Amino acid sequence: MTAPPLTSGTAAVPDAAGHFGRYGGRFVPEALVAALDELDREYRAALADPTFQAEFDRMLREYAGTPSLLYRAERLSAEAGARILLKREDLNHTGAHKVRNVLGQALLTKRMGKPRVIAETGAGQHGVASATAAAYLDLECVVYMGELDTQRQALNVARMRMLGATVIPVTSGSRTLKDAMNEAMRDWVTNVDRTHYLIGTVAGPHPFPAMVREFVRGIGVEARQQCLELTGALPDAVAACVGGGSNALGIFHAFIDDADVRLYGFEAGGEGIETGRHASSITGGSAGVLHGTRTYVLQDADGQTQESHSISAGLDYPGVGPEHAWLNDIGRARYEPVTDAEAMSAFQLLCRTEGIIPAIESAHALAGALRIIPALTAELGREPTIVVNLSGRGDKDMHTAGRYFGLLDERQG
Amino acid sequence: MSERSIAVAFEKARAEERALLVGCMPAGFPTVERSIAAMTAMVESGVDVIELEIPYSDPVMDGPVIQRASDIALAGGVRVADALRVVEAVTATGAPVVIMTYWNPIEQYGVDAFARDLAAAGGTGLITPDLIPEEAAEWLAASDAYGLDRTFLVAPSSTDERLAMTVAHCRGFVYATALMGVTGARERTSEAAPILVGRVREVTDLPVGVGLGVSTGAQAAEVGRYADGVIVGSALVRTVLDAPDEASGLAALRALSTELAEGVRAVRS
Numbered sequence: 001m002t003a004p005p006l007t008s009g010t011a012a013v014p015d016a017a018g019h020f021g022r023y024g025g026r027f028v029p030e031a032l033v034a035a036l037d038e039l040d041r042e043y044r045a046a047l048a049d050p051t052f053q054a055e056f057d058r059m060l061r062e063y064a065g066t067p068s069l070l071y072r073a074e075r076l077s078a079e080a081g082a083r084i085l086l087k088r089e090d091l092n093h094t095g096a097h098k099v100r101n102v103l104g105q106a107l108l109t110k111r112m113g114k115p116r117v118i119a120e121t122g123a124g125q126h127g128v129a130s131a132t133a134a135a136y137l138d139l140e141c142v143v144y145m146g147e148l149d150t151q152r153q154a155l156n157v158a159r160m161r162m163l164g165a166t167v168i169p170v171t172s173g174s175r176t177l178k179d180a181m182n183e184a185m186r187d188w189v190t191n192v193d194r195t196h197y198l199i200g201t202v203a204g205p206h207p208f209p210a211m212v213r214e215f216v217r218g219i220g221v222e223a224r225q226q227c228l229e230l231t232g233a234l235p236d237a238v239a240a241c242v243g244g245g246s247n248a249l250g251i252f253h254a255f256i257d258d259a260d261v262r263l264y265g266f267e268a269g270g271e272g273i274e275t276g277r278h279a280s281s282i283t284g285g286s287a288g289v290l291h292g293t294r295t296y297v298l299q300d301a302d303g304q305t306q307e308s309h310s311i312s313a314g315l316d317y318p319g320v321g322p323e324h325a326w327l328n329d330i331g332r333a334r335y336e337p338v339t340d341a342e343a344m345s346a347f348q349l350l351c352r353t354e355g356i357i358p359a360i361e362s363a364h365a366l367a368g369a370l371r372i373i374p375a376l377t378a379e380l381g382r383e384p385t386i387v388v389n390l391s392g393r394g395d396k397d398m399h400t401a402g403r404y405f406g407l408l409d410e411r412q413g
Numbered sequence: 414m415s416e417r418s419i420a421v422a423f424e425k426a427r428a429e430e431r432a433l434l435v436g437c438m439p440a441g442f443p444t445v446e447r448s449i450a451a452m453t454a455m456v457e458s459g460v461d462v463i464e465l466e467i468p469y470s471d472p473v474m475d476g477p478v479i480q481r482a483s484d485i486a487l488a489g490g491v492r493v494a495d496a497l498r499v500v501e502a503v504t505a506t507g508a509p510v511v512i513m514t515y516w517n518p519i520e521q522y523g524v525d526a527f528a529r530d531l532a533a534a535g536g537t538g539l540i541t542p543d544l545i546p547e548e549a550a551e552w553l554a555a556s557d558a559y560g561l562d563r564t565f566l567v568a569p570s571s572t573d574e575r576l577a578m579t580v581a582h583c584r585g586f587v588y589a590t591a592l593m594g595v596t597g598a599r600e601r602t603s604e605a606a607p608i609l610v611g612r613v614r615e616v617t618d619l620p621v622g623v624g625l626g627v628s629t630g631a632q633a634a635e636v637g638r639y640a641d642g643v644i645v646g647s648a649l650v651r652t653v654l655d656a657p658d659e660a661s662g663l664a665a666l667r668a669l670s671t672e673l674a675e676g677v678r679a680v681r682s
Contacts, residue, residue, distance in 0.1 A: 017547060027516055027543045029474050031568035031593050033575060172480050178471060185473045190594040192570070289517040290471065292543075302493045303521030304470040 018206020124156025201244025441491025459674025538562025
C-alpha cells in the first residue's frame with residue numbers, strides 16, 4: 001500500500017484564517033504573524049509539491065516504518081465481546097504516531113531553509129521525536145521541558161541529549177508542559193528568522209492545527225483502507241485518546257464523512273472529573289484562549305489556566321486542539337473522560353490478552369472502547385467492530401505501571 | 414477623541430516638547446495595596462501614564478521579570494476585579510491608566526462587561542499583546558460603545574499591509590515593539606525601533622510608543638528622540654522584585670522613575 005496523498009478532500013475546515021467554527025484562529029503577538037503567514041504559505045505549497053510528498057512518503061515508509069499494522073486482537077475481542085482492531089502506531093520508529101508529525105515538520109523546516117527547530121515537551125515523547133527528526137535531517141534542536149518534568153523523566157532527557165538536542169529546563173510558572181510551551185513561544189518570537197517551532201500536537205495558532213492534521217491524517221487513511229480489506233466493511237466506531245489530540249484527529253479525519261462511523265475521543269479523567277484533578281478539557285473545561293488558539297481550556301473564572309492531572313504525562317495538558325472543540329460542538333465526535341484507574345485496568349488487560357504493552361495514553365482509548373461496547377451492541381443488534389488507535393508503546397511507562405501495580409522491588413520503587 | 418483618551422497626555426507632552434513616559438506594573442504585585450502604592454510613587458516621580466498589567470498564568474510576551482511578578486500576584490490571589498480597583502485608585506492621582514492584558518482574562522470576564530467596568534473605573538483603554546485586529550471584532554465593538562482606546566502592537570516583522578491595517582484599528586496610541594523578543598531590560602536599545610516608528614508615521618498621525626528593553630534614563634532619552642512615548646516595564650518591576658523590603662523597593666522605584674522622567678525630558682534640549 002502506498003502512503004495516502006497529503007492533501008485532504010474533506011478539509012472544509014478550517015477557514016482561511018484557521019477557524020473551526022468559533023474555535024481556532026490566532027491569538028499571538030504581532031511579531032509572530034509574519035512567521036505564521038510564511039508557514040501557512042510554505043506548508044500549502046509543500047502539500048501541492050509532488051517532490052515534497054514523495055520525500056515525506058519515502059521517509060514514512062523507509063524510516064518510520066509505516067503503514068502501521070491494523071491488527072485483529074482476537075483474545076482481547078473474545079474477552080470484550082466486540083471485534084477490536086488495533087491500529088499499531090506503537091510499532092513506528094520512536095514508538096508512537098508522533099514520528100509522522102515531526103518528520104513532516106522537519107522536512108518542511110528544511111524546505112523553508114531554516115537551520116533550527118525548537119519544541120516543547122511534557123513527558124519527553126515529543127521532545128525525543130523532535131530530536132530524532134532533527135538528527136535524521138541535520139537540524140539544530142532545542143527542547144523546552146518543565147523543570148519538574150525533567151526530574152520526573154530523566155531518562156527521556158538523556159535520550160534527547162544522546163540524539164544531539166539541547167534540553168532547557170523551564171523554571172517559570174508551574175514548571176510543566178504548558179510553561180515549556182510558553183518558553184518555546186518566547187524563543188520563537190526572538191529567533192523566528194532561523195527557527196521553526198515544531199509544535200507537538202494539533203493545537204497552537206493557525207496554521208498549526210491544520211498543518212499537523214495533514215501530517216498525521218495518514219493514520220486514518222491507512223486504517224480505513226485496512227479495515228475494509230480485513231473485514232469488508234467500515235468499523236462501527238473509532239476510538240482514540242485525546243490530550244492535545246493529534247493521534248485522535250489523525251485517525252478520525254479519514255472517517256469524518258462516513259456518517260455511520262462513530263468517533264470517540266477519550267480524555268484523561270485523572271482521579272475523576274468531580275475531584276477537579278483531571279485533564280478533560282472538553283468534558284470539564286470551558287471555551288477560552290490558550291497558547292494562541294480558542295478552544296476548550298481548564299481555567300478558573302478569571303481565565304487563569306488551571307493545572308491538569310493525569311497518570312498519563314502525554315495527556316496531561318489543560319487545553320485541546322481547536323478542531324476537537326468544534327467536532328464536539330457539532331456532535332460529529334463524542335468526548336468522554338476515562339479515569340486513571342480505568343486506563344490502568346485496560347493497560348493490564350491488553351498486556352495479558354495480547355502481549356502488547358501500550359502507552360498509558362493509548363490505554364485510555366482502549367478503556368473507553370471497552371466501555372462503549374454494551375450500548376453499541378444493543379444499538380446495532382450485533383457485535384460491533386471498533387478500531388482503537390494504539391498510538392504508542394508503553395516502555396516509557398513501565399516505571400509508572402510498576403509502581404501502580406506494585407511490581408517493583410522496594411528500592412526500585 | 415474622548416477626554417479620557419491617552420492621546421490627551423500625549424498632546425500635553427508634545428506641547429512640552431518631550432516624550433511621554435509610560436511605566437508598567439502588574440496589578441496586585443506583590444499585593445493589591447502595595448501595587449497601588451508603587452504606581453502612586455511612580456506618578457509622583459514623573460511617570461506620565463501607568464500601564465497596568467493584569468497578571469496572567471501564561472504571559473508569552475513577557476520575559477522572566479514580569480513573569481515572576483505576575484506569578485507572585487496570582488499566588489497572592491489577585492483577581493481581574495482587583496485590577497479594576499487599582500485602575501480607580503491610581504486614576505485618582507491624576508495620571509491616566511491604560512491596561513495591558515492577555516486576551517483570555519477579558520474574554521472570561523465578558524468583553525462588553527469589562528469595557529463597561531473599565532470605563533467606569535476611569536481607565537483609558539487596553540493594550541492587547543496577544544490580540545490581533547482580525548480576532549478583535551467583539552473588542553472593537555465594545556471599545557467603540559464605551560469610548561475606550563485600543564492599542565494593538567506592531568513589530569519589525571509586520572508587513573506594510575499588516576502595519577497599515579493594524580494601525581487603522583488603533584485609537585489613542587500605537588505600540589511599537591522595538592525588537593523581536595519578549596519584555597526585559599537590554600543593554601542596548603534596538604536599531605529596528607526608529608525604522609519601525611518611521612514606518613508607522615507614514616500611515617498615521619497617532620502617537621507612537623516604543624517598548625521592550627528600555628531600562629535607563631539614557632536609553633529613555635535616546636528612544637524619546639524619535640518616539641512619542643517611552644514604555645518601561647521590567648526595569649521598574651525589578652526594583653520592587655529585588656528589594657529586601659517595601660520601603661527600599663519604593664525608594665529604588667522612585668529613583669528609577671525620576672531618572673527615566675529626566676531622560677524623556679532631556680530629549681529635545
